[in-house]
Amino acid sequence: MFSLLQQTAADAAHEAEAAVSAAAEAANAPGMPQLNTDYFGNLIFWLLVVLAVIYWVLSRIALPRIGGVLSDRQGAITGDLVAAEEFKHKAKEAEAAYDKALADARAEAQKIVAANKAEIQKDLDAAIAKADAEIAARAAESEKRISEIRASAAEDARSVAREVTAALVENFGGAADPGQVNDAVDQRLKGALQ
Amino acid sequence: MATEEAGGLAFHPMEQFEVAPLFGDGPVSWYTPTNATLWMALSALAIVGLLVVGTRGRAIVPNRVQSIAELLYGMVRKMVEDVTGKDGLKYFPYVMTLFCFILFANFLGLLPKSFSPTSQIAITGVLAALVFVGVTVLGFVKNGAHFLGLFWVSSAPLALRPVLAVIELISYFVRPVSHSIRLAGNIMAGHAVIKVFAAFAAVAALAPISILAIVAVYGLEVLVCLIQAYVFTILTCVYLKDALHPAH
Numbered sequence: 547m548f549s550l551l552q553q554t555a556a557d558a559a560h561e562a563e564a565a566v567s568a569a570a571e572a573a574n575a576p577g578m579p580q581l582n583t584d585y586f587g588n589l590i591f592w593l594l595v596v597l598a599v600i601y602w603v604l605s606r607i608a609l610p611r612i613g614g615v616l617s618d619r620q621g622a623i624t625g626d627l628v629a630a631e632e633f634k635h636k637a638k639e640a641e642a643a644y645d646k647a648l649a650d651a652r653a654e655a656q657k658i659v660a661a662n663k664a665e666i667q668k669d670l671d672a673a674i675a676k677a678d679a680e681i682a683a684r685a686a687e688s689e690k691r692i693s694e695i696r697a698s699a700a701e702d703a704r705s706v707a708r709e710v711t712a713a714l715v716e717n718f719g720g721a722a723d724p725g726q727v728n729d730a731v732d733q734r735l736k737g738a739l740q
Numbered sequence: 741m742a743t744e745e746a747g748g749l750a751f752h753p754m755e756q757f758e759v760a761p762l763f764g765d766g767p768v769s770w771y772t773p774t775n776a777t778l779w780m781a782l783s784a785l786a787i788v789g790l791l792v793v794g795t796r797g798r799a800i801v802p803n804r805v806q807s808i809a810e811l812l813y814g815m816v817r818k819m820v821e822d823v824t825g826k827d828g829l830k831y832f833p834y835v836m837t838l839f840c841f842i843l844f845a846n847f848l849g850l851l852p853k854s855f856s857p858t859s860q861i862a863i864t865g866v867l868a869a870l871v872f873v874g875v876t877v878l879g880f881v882k883n884g885a886h887f888l889g890l891f892w893v894s895s896a897p898l899a900l901r902p903v904l905a906v907i908e909l910i911s912y913f914v915r916p917v918s919h920s921i922r923l924a925g926n927i928m929a930g931h932a933v934i935k936v937f938a939a940f941a942a943v944a945a946l947a948p949i950s951i952l953a954i955v956a957v958y959g960l961e962v963l964v965c966l967i968q969a970y971v972f973t974i975l976t977c978v979y980l981k982d983a984l985h986p987a988h
Binding site: 577578579580581582584585586587588589590591592593594596597599600601603604605607608609611612613614615616618619622 | 754755757758759768769770771772773774776777780781783784787788791792795798799800802806809810813814832833834836837840841857859860861862863866867924928
């Protein structure tokens with residue numbers, strides 16, 4: 547029964563092939579080797595062996611390994627992202643701390659500058675006051691000396707004038723009365739020295 | 741063998757799909773290592789190289805090979821999750837096995853002189869049948885008789901439902917056929933077309949056109965290899981979703 551079917555199948559194949567090979571060159575129609583059932587057992591046996599080997603290798607070794615690598619990578623990427631987020635947060639905190647420190651330092655510096663300025667101002671005021679006092683004292687002294695000099699200059703001028711006048715009177719042949727000369731000189735000088 | 745027949749063109753586009761024993765010339769029994777065995781084993785080795793050796797560093801910052809492995813993992817996992825939902829992730833290793841096997845078998849089949857296991861209807865048929873049987877059993881185990889609700893379109897008018905049920909039932913049983921023939925047919929057609937163009941290269945006048953055509957078809961095939969692997973996988977996910985959530 548089976549061989550009969552096989553026979554008819556082979557016949558059909560030969561007929562189909564005959565058309566093909568006639569178009570090409572038909573001396574001995576080769577037929578489709580794929581339909582030769584003699585080799586089916588062999589092909590199927592080796593196919594099942596190879597499939598079993600591939601399935602075993604893939605399911606036991608290759609696929610778990612590749613799956614593991616992929617999930618490891620996913621884990622590593624997720625971990626790295628989390629770490630990066632953390633670092634970013636830390637960086638932000640550090641920046642805020644730095645800004646705060648900078649502001650504090652600036653305020654401190656300003657305070658110190660203000661304090662120094664006040665101190666310097668105080669010293670300066672004291673120094674100015676002292677200098678003013680000294681200048682006033684010096685000015686007073688100078689005033690006194692100028693008035694002394696002026697007084698002495700007036701006295702010198704008076705005595706020189708008296709001597710010159712007495713000498714002039716004597717040279718003009720008059721007798722110089724010291725009392726009269728003194729009075730006259732004083733009289734004239736009073737207006738000039740005032 | 742492709743022999744020149746008195747200056748004529750020799751077309752043997754189907755020869756590349758023949759199964760031959762790897763050692764010697766004896767008969768092929770079910771356990772004989774054949775060229776199909778070799779190229780399926782190479783696919784398995786390539787998958788191990790990419791997904792196991794390539795990821796041995798388990799680096800947080802992946803190198804190139806590990807990036808490709810992760811890309812593949814992420815793509816298939818996302819596909820399973822998007823189509824079937826969270827509860828479909830339990831079957832992700834099997835879907836990944838299917839996708840990797842088909843992808844690597846397709847791409848390795850593009851190497852000159854290689855053998856494409858995915859061009860064999862026996863192989864794609866078994867792949868599709870495994871999905872079909874697995875999904876059907878899973879549907880009944882998970883949902884019991886509710887799984888039959890898949891065929892009873894409750895949103896349609898009552899009178900139409902029996903008709904639709906018949907159509908749904910037929911389409912359900914056609915699934916593994918289309919599922920398997922789509923993949924084998926695509927791969928076979930591309931490879932056969934390349935071989936036909938290659939035969940034309942024997943004629944000097946046609947050789948440049950032939951080579952250009954081979955390059956173009958080869959480029960298309962690279963695309964087809966990826967797309968067919970993707971299509972097979974996403975259909976598997978869709979069928980799985982029907983099994984897990986049969987309600988329309």
